[in-house]
Amino acid sequence: MNKKILIVEDDTYLRDLYEEVLKEDGFSVKIAVDGEEGLVTALEGGHDLILLDIMMPKLDGLGFLKSLKKKNALSKNGPIILLTNLAHDPVIKEGLDLGAKDFIVKSEITPDDLVKKVKDYLK
Amino acid sequence: MKISNHHYITTPRTSQTIDSLWRLEKIILDSLNYKEVIQEICNSLLVELGYSRLGYKIVVLALIDQKEQRLKRISISQTPEAKKALTASPVPFSEIDIPLSAKDNLCIKVINEKKPASTAFWPDILYPAFTKKQAIIVQKIVGIKNSLVYPVMTKNEVIGVMIFSLVKPLKHIKKAEKDLLKSYTDVVGLAVQNSRLYSSLEQTTEKLKEANEKLKELDKLKDEFLSIAAHELRTPMTAIKGYLWLVLTREKMADKIRERIQRSYDSTERLITLVNDMLDVSRIEGGRIVLAPNRFNLTLLASQVKDELLLKANEKNLAFTVQDQKEHFVFADQEKTHQVLINLIGNALKFTPNNGKITVSFWENNNMVETSIADTGIGIKKEDLAKLFTKFGRLDNSLTATAGAGTGLGLYITKKIIELSGGEIRVESEFGKGSVFTFSLPTS
Numbered sequence: 001m002n003k004k005i006l007i008v009e010d011d012t013y014l015r016d017l018y019e020e021v022l023k024e025d026g027f028s029v030k031i032a033v034d035g036e037e038g039l040v041t042a043l044e045g046g047h048d049l050i051l052l053d054i055m056m057p058k059l060d061g062l063g064f065l066k067s068l069k070k071k072n073a074l075s076k077n078g079p080i081i082l083l084t085n086l087a088h089d090p091v092i093k094e095g096l097d098l099g100a101k102d103f104i105v106k107s108e109i110t111p112d113d114l115v116k117k118v119k120d121y122l123k
Numbered sequence: 124m125k126i127s128n129h130h131y132i133t134t135p136r137t138s139q140t141i142d143s144l145w146r147l148e149k150i151i152l153d154s155l156n157y158k159e160v161i162q163e164i165c166n167s168l169l170v171e172l173g174y175s176r177l178g179y180k181i182v183v184l185a186l187i188d189q190k191e192q193r194l195k196r197i198s199i200s201q202t203p204e205a206k207k208a209l210t211a212s213p214v215p216f217s218e219i220d221i222p223l224s225a226k227d228n229l230c231i232k233v234i235n236e237k238k239p240a241s242t243a244f245w246p247d248i249l250y251p252a253f254t255k256k257q258a259i260i261v262q263k264i265v266g267i268k269n270s271l272v273y274p275v276m277t278k279n280e281v282i283g284v285m286i287f288s289l290v291k292p293l294k295h296i297k298k299a300e301k302d303l304l305k306s307y308t309d310v311v312g313l314a315v316q317n318s319r320l321y322s323s324l325e326q327t328t329e330k331l332k333e334a335n336e337k338l339k340e341l342d343k344l345k346d347e348f349l350s351i352a353a354h355e356l357r358t359p360m361t362a363i364k365g366y367l368w369l370v371l372t373r374e375k376m377a378d379k380i381r382e383r384i385q386r387s388y389d390s391t392e393r394l395i396t397l398v399n400d401m402l403d404v405s406r407i408e409g410g411r412i413v414l415a416p417n418r419f420n421l422t423l424l425a426s427q428v429k430d431e432l433l434l435k436a437n438e439k440n441l442a443f444t445v446q447d448q449k450e451h452f453v454f455a456d457q458e459k460t461h462q463v464l465i466n467l468i469g470n471a472l473k474f475t476p477n478n479g480k481i482t483v484s485f486w487e488n489n490n491m492v493e494t495s496i497a498d499t500g501i502g503i504k505k506e507d508l509a510k511l512f513t514k515f516g517r518l519d520n521s522l523t524a525t526a527g528a529g530t531g532l533g534l535y536i537t538k539k540i541i542e543l544s545g546g547e548i549r550v551e552s553e554f555g556k557g558s559v560f561t562f563s564l565p566t567s
Binding site: 013017055086107110111 | 353354358359360361362364366368369395399402458462
């Protein structure tokens with residue numbers, strides 16, 4: 001059974017890019033284009049890992065985590081990894097405190113680094 | 124004229140005069156607020172110094188309004204006679220003003236001649252603000268016999284007059300009184316000038332405060348704008364970088380094309396660093412960089428940085444050592460120190476040719492840990508050392524141009540972070556042989 005990844009990311013090109021490299025490695029990928037859509041999908045549960053962008057329209061990453069926590073639904077899916085744009089951003093810590101497992105600074109990694117990190121979590 | 128029922132003492136005690144003057148000076152010079160000063164001026168002579176008992180009943184201060192070229196009544200003593208005069212006055216006190224061109228007015232004469240004068244006839248001092256008839260009526264109601272007009276001076280300039288109105292004849296005025304009045308108006312001149320200066324200083328300070336608040340607000344807006352702009356810039360740059368990576372790692376292509384794509388990739392990376400650095404600079408210069416100091420193992424951190432950069436060092440076959448035999452602890456912001464080490468060691472890697480050597484060592488000195496990063500790189504020319512830590516102070520030579528990936532902000536940010544942490548950074552270098560960057564951080 002292929003591992004299921006949910007990507008919650010508002011930038012189309014980045015979303016496509018991550019979807020492509022993850023599929024390349026045999027993952028099954030679901031996408032959500034903003035926090036609200038992501039929340040609906042996440043509440044269905046069953047994803048082995050969620051890649052969650054922090055800055056998004058409608059509902060941002062932190063809002064997503066808060067809602068999930070409020071509904072006691074953090075355990076419906078596998079680990080959540082934050083996608084951020086800026087290292088040393090204070091919101092990273094906030095996200096980790098809200099239940100995210102780790103974070104990836106998108107601008108500092110290659111797509112292959114991202115796949116490697118996902119694989120590390122799903123070993 | 125109606126006989127006055129006022130009583131007064133004819134002789135001031137001369138021994139009191141000097142003492143009175145001291146007290147007067149203290150009263151007037153103690154308060155700096157302009158409005159307080161001018162009110163204090165008119166009351167102090169009569170009330171505080173007891174000149175009311177000597178027959179002095181009303182004191183008025185009038186000052187020249189240079190802009191309007193008029194002599195304006197500014198303040199009047201708070202005495203029963205003054206109240207009477209105010210009630211009887213056909214014109215509100217603040218509107219009693221005399222044009223400087225009214226040469227027949229005694230006050231104007233005093234201003235022009237810079238000498239005191241007196242009159243028993245109020246139209247002399249109130250016309251043309253009052254009609255002569257109005258002036259006579261008011262004088263009668265209040266029961267004033269004489270008025271003395273003294274010029275108020277600052278250095279050599281007359282700024283106004285003091286009018287002392289008495290219920291006694293001129294011949295009852297003693298020399299001691301005249302001396303006091305003269306000294307008194309001199310003090311008034313000083314006090315008015317001081318308080319004017321002080322009030323305008325206060326106003327200026329207030330204005331500066333407002334301007335400063337506005338600047339702070341603007342700076343905050345600038346920072347917010349820059350933060351958002353940086354985020355918005357980073358997203359497409361990350362996408363470019365990611366897709367170029369896919370092309371470089373997934374596609375077959377001619378060497379020439381690969382080289383070009385690689386350069387595009389490198390340039391995108393450089394742009395991302397530049398955007399991040401600019402954000403850092405903006406925060407540092409706006410004083411909004413937040414340091415979270417902690418005690419941590421600096422030696423361990425340096426070893427971690429070495430691991431992070433080992434791949435690049437191996438590519439150039441560099442002998443890269445961190446002298447970690449002894450552990451050194453510092454009190455600083457660990458993340459920012461990490462940034463400093465990445466920057467300094469990264470520079471050493473960048474500017475050291477193949478088969479060179481990079482050594483990171485530590486020692487303690489006066490509650491500071493000194494860290495030095497020594498390389499066998501290209502070195503820095505003496506004339507270039509001064510601009511090394513300045514913004515965009517990147518040196519122009521072929522190697523920095525090709526080595527490329529710098530933004531010209533790295534060493535500036537590094538220096539600021541170290542200084543904000545309570546340390547210092549210095550560099551020694553010999554062109555062609557290598558450089559040693561040494562920075563210090565506090566142990567506690």
